[in-house]
Amino acid sequence: EFKVNTTLFPAEQGRGFGFSSYTLKSGTNSFHGNAWEFLRNDALDARGFFSRNKPIVRQNEFGGTIGGPIFKDKTFFFGTYSGFRRGGGSPVRGTVTLPTPAFRQGDFSQLKDAKGNLIPIFDPDTTNPDGQGGFVRTPFPGNIVPANRISAVAKRVMDLLPDPDFPGIVNNFVSRSTTNVHRDVFSVKIDHNLTASHKLYGSLTRMFRNTDESDTALGDNPLDSGYPSGGPTTTWRVNHDWIISTTLLNHFAFGFHGLSGYGRRPDEPKGDLIQLPGTPPGAPGMPAFYIGDLPELGNSDQQPSLRWVQTWNLAESLSWTRGRHQFKFGGEYWRQKYPTLAQEAGGGLSGTFSFSNLETSQPNSPNYTIWGTPLASFLLGQVDYAGKLGLGQRRTMEEYYLAFFADDKIQISPNLTLTLGLRYDIPWAYRDNQRMSAIDLALPNPGAGNRPGAYVFGADKIAAPIDWKEFGPRIGLAYSWNSKTVIRAGYGLLYSQTNATALGGFQAGGNFFEAGAASTIQSPNNGVSSAFHLDSGFPALPSPVDNLVPSINVGSTADYMSPHGGKAGRTHNWMLGIQRELAAGIVLDAAYVGNKGTHLPAGLDNFNQVPFHYLSLGPLLNQDINSPEAIAAGIVSPFPGFSGSVAQALRPYPQYIDIYNPAQPVGNLSYHSFQAKAQKRFNKGLSFLVSYTLSKSLTDTGQGGFTIWNAGPQDIERHRLEKTIAPDDRTHTLVTSWVYELPGKNLRGLAGGILKGWAVSGITDYHSGTPIGFYGGQNTPIFNGADRPNRVPGEPARSNVSAGSFDPDRDLYLNPAAIVGPAPYTIGTAGPSEPDLRGFAFFEENFSLIKRTYIPHIRENFNVELRADFFNLFNRVVFSGPDAGFGSPGFGRVGGQANVPRIIQLGLKFNF
Template structure:
C-alpha cells in the first residue's frame, strides 16, 4: 500500500490545491442592510456551531454580501456587528448536508453592546441552487418505520425516484438488496458517497457500506443537474453523512425484534414462514476535549433465521418414470416420417430410452407436495440464516479555529445463506471496509482548502450449494473442476420446471480495492463563490469465476415436441438425454483476473449572484477514464472485419488454437476517455426578493463510467485464457448426447471450434446524459413548502449486450454454418449503442417538524423509454439480449423500471395528548405515530417463448401478438393477469411480433406504519418503545406474472411482497 500512497501523494502535489472534494458540508450566505435597505460593507459576520462552539468569521463585501462555506452540518448561530449598529443574532439556524442557507440581516442603529436576537429559523427552501435534490434528515431517518432498517428505502421517497425494477441484477443480499433508480436512469448509474468519499463498487455500481440507521446524521439525494463538483454517474448522487461528536455526550442502545408469530401469512403461502430476527446495537458520541476533540462510535448486529416456502414446478412421480399421460403429447425425435415426428406410445418414454446420467440425477429433485397447483406443485421449506455485523468510528479534532482534521473507519461483514430446490441456493459473503481522513484549513475569511484521502476494500463472494463435491463424476458426466474449491453441481436448465444446480456464475470470488485523493479549494470574491477541483482514483479489481467447469446443460423440449410446435416438456428431453446446448470450460490457470484502472477528473464551479434576486450556477467538468489493464494481459476481442480473435502479443499462449487469430501490440482493454467534457448551467431566481419563492432551471451533461463487470468479461471469458467448448444443436434433429463432448478430454483439452466468449469492442464509449429541469418552489407559512417541476433527460451510448455472431437471416439448417463467422460460436457482444429518454412532472409538499407534525408528499408522473434497461437484464422481467440484432429499433419500449404514476407520503405525527400530572403524562403522553404510504402503477414486462424458433442463435425470442396484450383492470386476476390468448407461437424460422415491455405488471398499494411511546426517565434520558408494521393493512402485494409463453403458469402470479410484518423495538436515548 505504501507505494500506492506515494504515487497518490505525488499526483496530489502536481495538482496543488485545485482538486475536488465531494463534501458533506454546507454554507450560509446572506446580505447585510440597514433599516433603510442600503447595503453595509465591512460588517463582521460570525457563524458559531451550537454543538462544538467552533466559530467562523468573515466580512461583508462592498455589495453587503457574505458567504461562509464548508460548515459541518448541524445548528448554528449567526451574528453580525459593526460600529453604529446594534449587534444582530439569529439562531438556531439548521444547516443540512450540501445545503445553502440564506440568512439576510437588517441592522438597527445603536450601540454594538446592544443586541437584537431573532429566533425564527432559516427559510425552508433553498434559494441559491438550480439542482433538483432532497435532504432526508435525522428525524425522518430514525422515526419512519423501516422493518429492514435500510436507509436506501427512504431514498425512494424523493420525487422522481423508484425502488428499482424487481429483477434488477445489482440487488445483492437481503440487507443490501434495495435498488434505486432516479429520473429514468439505470440503478447502476448512481453514485453513493460516505462522508464525501466514494462508496460505490466499481464492478456493478452498488453501494458498498450500508450504514446503520443510528449511525447516519442525514443524507442527500440529488437527482438532476447537480454541481460540477459531482461526477462519475448520471443517476442519483446519494451523499451520506455519518454522525459526529459534540460537546454533549449522547448516544443510543437498541434492539429490534421480529417473530413470525406477529406476522400475517403471505398471500401465496399455506402458512407463515418461520422467522427469528434480532437487530441490535448502540452508538456513543461526545467530547474528548471540550470545544476541541470529539468522537462517535456505532456498532450494529443482525441475526436472522428465516424459513422460506418457495413455490416451483418439479417432476411428478409419473414423469420420473417417463409417463407424460394426461398432458400434451410428446414425440420421438428418432422416429420421423414426412418431416413429422411420431408420438410416443401412450405418451410414455420407454425405460430403456432414459439416459443413465438423467436417471442418476433424478433424486436431486424433491417429490411434489402441492399437486393441485399447476404453477407450483412443490412448496419448499428452507432455513435461510443471515448474520451481519458493522462498526463505524469517527473522530474530529480542531487544531485551531482555522484547522480541523477528521477521520472515519467503517467495517461491515455479512453472511447470507439462501437455500433453494435442487441445490439451487447459494451463500453470499460480504466483507467491506471503508475509511477517510481529511484536513480542512481556513486560509482567510474568503479562502478555504479541504484535503481528503479515502480507501475502500470491497469483498463479495458467491458460493453455490454443494461446493466441494464432484457431482458430475458421480453422474458419469465430464468435469474439469480439478480443484475441490471449484467443484459443484452441473447447471441443468429444464424448460417449464425448476432446474438443478443453480446458475453457472458461481463460485465467484471478487475483491475491489479503491484509493481516492480529493481536495477542494474554495474562494469567495465579490458575488462569486468559485470552486476549483479535481479527483484522482485508483482501482484494483480481482475476480475469480470458473464458469461451467462442471458443465452446463440446457433442455428446452425442442426434440420431444412436434416440429414447428410448442415446446411443452423440457423434462422429456432431459430424460432422453438430448440437450439443445451444452458447454464445459477450463481456465488455463486458476489465477484470478486482475484489472487495474485509474481516473482523473477536473472541474471549475462558480455560483455567481448576478443580482440580489438571481444566482447563476455555472460549471465545467472534465472526466478522464484511464486505460483498463489486465495485469497478465489476459483479454481479447473480435475483429469484425475478418473474424480474427485478437489478444496481446505479450501473452504467452500454451495452446494451439483451432480458429483464426492474431496478436497485436496492445495492452489496454479500453482506450482512455479524453473528451468527456460536461458543461452545466443553471439559474435560481427569487422573483419577489424574499426567501419564500424560487424559480429554478438548469441544463447539464453528465458522464457515466462503464461498469467494471462489463470489461471484466473481455478478460475472464475469451479464449485462449478460458477454454470453453460449447455444442449447440439445431431445432430439427437432436445432434447432442448428454455430457458427450467429442474431441475433448482432460488430457487434451482443445476448445472445440467454434470458440465461444464474451467481449467488448475496441471503441467502447462511456455513456453520457443530457439533463434539464424547470421548477417553482414556494414556502407557505413558516414550515410548509410546495414545489412543481418538469424534469427530463436523454442518455446516449449506454451499455448493452446482444448476440454478436448470429445466424441471420433466420432459416433452416445447422446454425453454425450460417453464423456471421462460422469459425466462432455464440458471442456475447457488449457495446455502447443503447439510449434512453425520460420526461416527468414532479410535485411535492414538505412540512418541517412543527406543532407535532412533519410530512413529505411526492407525486411523479413520468415516461421512461429505452431499448434495454440494463446491460445485465432484469431476470424474468426482460432479457438482456435483443431479439433480432439487425433491428434494435424494435427493442424500443418502456423501461423496465418505468412507473407512470407514483405517489408517496411519509409523515411523523406527535399525538396531542398532554397531561399536567407528571406521572400520568409519563404513561399516557409522549406518543408518536409515523407512516409511509406508497401508491404506484406496475412495472412492465416482456413475454418470451422458449427455444430458438428462428433457428438464428440470437438467445431470446418473443411470441407473436395478435391483439391487446393487457386486460382491463376489472378482468385481471392472479390466474390470468394479462391477455394470454393474444400471444401465439411464431412460425418456424421467424421472430415474434410482440414488442418489448408491453405487459403491465400489478401496481402497489402499501401502507407501513409505526407507533412509538417515549418515556422520560430523567432529564436527558429517554426510553422509546416502538412497534413497526410493514403492510399494516395486510393488502396483497403481487409480484410479476409469469411471462414465459408455453409455460403452464403463463399469465399466473404466484409470488408477492408478503403479508403484514411486525417489528418491535426498544431504544434508550441520552
C-alpha cells in the same frame, strides 16, 4: 445521515446518474450516545398468500453509539457498533413448478397448454430428413417416454427432488427459501482541531458478514442453488479542511474501501451426488441444470472463490467566494484493484447444462417452439447448451479514473442566481497486467482458412480505449418571483462508469485464461440435434495452452472487446419547476423533469448473427453444410475442415459458435415526468411529505434493463424493434410520509408519565404496475435473440378478470387469444413489452407507534424509546407478474407475491 440526489447535480458530483451523500456524526464536548435492539419474530408476522405456514423467522438488530471529547475543544470521537442476526425463511414465499410424479417417470399424457390442448412430445432418435429440405420426427405413443430411454443422470436428479405440494402441472410447490445472516459493523470517527484554521478528521469502518446458507426455492435440498458467502469489508477516510482566509477554503480527502468475499467452501463435495461423467471427483459444486420453467437445479457457482476489491480515492477541492461569485474547483482520482480466484465462471468446474423443448418438438412445424418440453429433453439427456471451466482462474484486474470540475454560482441580481459548471471525466477500462485475451476481427485466423477473426493475447489493444471526450456541462437558474415563490430550471450532462468497467474478470475472456480454458457447446442446428447426450458427460476440454495460438477456440465461443467499449453511459438531464411557500410551513413544488440516456450498456450488438434475409432459405438453414440439400443450393463451406449447419456457415465469423461482446454502449433511454411535492416542516407536532410523479420512460436496452446479458435483438439491423416502455416504468407513483406527536407533552406526574411522549408516523407507497411483454415465438435459426409471438389485432392482452377480484387458483391474468405463433422462419410482431399490458398495481401502508419517556434523575436528556413498526399494516397482497411465455403450460398464471406480508418489528432504544 444521508440524502439521495436524483435530478440536477453540481459539477462536483459525477460518475453516476443518482447520488447518495453521507454525513458521519462527530463527537462534541459532552458525552452522548444510545443503545438499541430491534426484534422480529414470525409469531408477530402474517402468513404469505401462497404459504401453508409462516416460515420461522428470528431476527435481531442491536448496537449502540457513543461520542464525546478526548481533549476538550480539541479532539473528539464518535464510535458505533451494529450487530445483525437473522435465521429462518423468507417472509415472501411464492410458488414454483416442480415435475409431477407422472412427469418424472416420462408420462406427459397430461401436459397441456393454457387452452387445454395436448403438447405432444417427439422422439429425437427418430429425426430424419422430410424430403423437402427439413426434418421430421415421430411422436412418443401416448406422449410417454419409455422408462428405458430415461437418462441415468436425469433419474438421479429426479430422485433428489422433493414432491410437489399441490396438484397441477404448474405453480405446485411453495418456495422454501431461507437465509441465515451474521453481520457485525464497527465504526469510529476522530475529529481533531489542529488550529483555528486547520481541521483533521478521519473514520474507520470494519464490517464482518457471513451468510451461512442462502437457500432458494428448494430449501434444504442438495439441488438447491444457494450457497454460503461472506467476508470482511474495510473502509477508512482521512480528511483535512484548511480555512485559508475568510473567502477561501480547501478540502482534501483520501480514502480506501476494501471488500473481500468468498463462495462455497471446498469441503462440500455436492457434485458427487449426481455422478456426472467428466465432473472432477470431490467437485464442491453441484452441476447446474436449467430446465424450462423449473427453478434452477444445482448451481455451478457453488465453487470455492475469493475476491478482494480494493478501491483508493483521492479528492481535492477549493472553495472561493469573490464578489457575486462562489467558485469551487477540484478533482478526484480513483484506483480500483480486483484480484480474484474464480472457479464459477464459464459454467464452473461442475458445468452448466441447459435444456430446450426443441429437441423433443417437431422440426419445421409452425408449432416447433411450443411443442415438446425441456423436461422431456432433460429426461432423454438431450443437452441443448452447456458450459464448463477446465481450471480455476486467477486474475488481477485494475481500473483507474480521473476527473476535474469547476463550479461557479453567480448572484446576478437579488432575485436571480445562475449556476455554471463543467466536469471532465477520464475513465480507464479494466486491465489485467497484459494477461487478457480477445479476438481481433481483422486478424486472419490460421485455423479457419485465414478468415478474419482470431485471438490476440496480452496486448493493450484488447482493452477498450479511453474516451477522452467526456465533458459534462451543468447550468442552473433560480429566480425569486417574490419572497414565497421561486422558479428553477437547469440542464446537465452526466456520465456513468465506462461500459468496460462493469466487466470485472470477464474481459479476460470467458474461454481463455492464464492457467486453463473453458468451453461452451450448443446444438449445431437449432435443436434438430442436441449438443451431446447428458450421460456421456461434457466433451473433453482442451489442455492448458502452452503456445498462445490465434486459432484457439475455433468451434467454440470467443471474446471480443468493442473499440467503443470505453464510452460511458451518459444522460442529458433537464428540469423546469416552481416552488411556493404557503402558510403553516407548507412548501409546494411542481416540476417537469426529463432526461435522455445514450451509450447505455445493452445486449443489442449481436454482430455474429446470420443476416436476416437468409431466413428465406427456410429449413435449409438447419441442414449440415455437407448435406445434398446444401450442396444442391450452392452453399459452400466457409473454410477447410468446417463442420456445422448451413446457418453457422453463413455467420459473419463462422469459426465461432458465439462471440461474447460485453461492452456494448449502444442503448438509449428517454424519460419525461411531472413531479409534484408538498412538504410541511415539523411544527406544532406535525410534519409530512407527499410526492406524486406522472412519468413515462422508453428504452431499447431490453426488458432486462441496462445489462450486457440481454438475449439480443430480433434483428441486428433493426434495433428500433426493441424500443419499448422501460421495464421499470410506473405511470403513477404516490408516496407519503408523516410524523405526528400526540398532545400531552406538557403534562406532569403520573398522567404525564403515561400520556406524554407518544408519537405516530407512517409511510404509504402506491404505484402503477410495470410493463409486461410476451416472449417465445419462432426460434429462428439465425442466432438472433428475443423471440416473440404475434399480437392478434383486436384482442386485449389482459383477461377480463379485474385485478381486485383476481384469484390465482382459478383465473388467468393474460388472454391466451391475444397472441399466436409467427409463421415459420419469421419474427413476431409483439414488442418487448405491450403498451396495454401491465402487472398488478402496488399498494402498501407502513405505520409506527413510538413512546419516549424521559428519566432526568438518571441523566439530563436520558430517555427510553419503545416502538412498534408495522410494515404492510393492512396485509395487502400484491401478486407478482404472470407467466407470459407463449405456449407455456402456465401461460397467464400467477404464482408469486410481489410484496411482503405484514411484519411487526419491536424496538427498544436508550438515548443519553
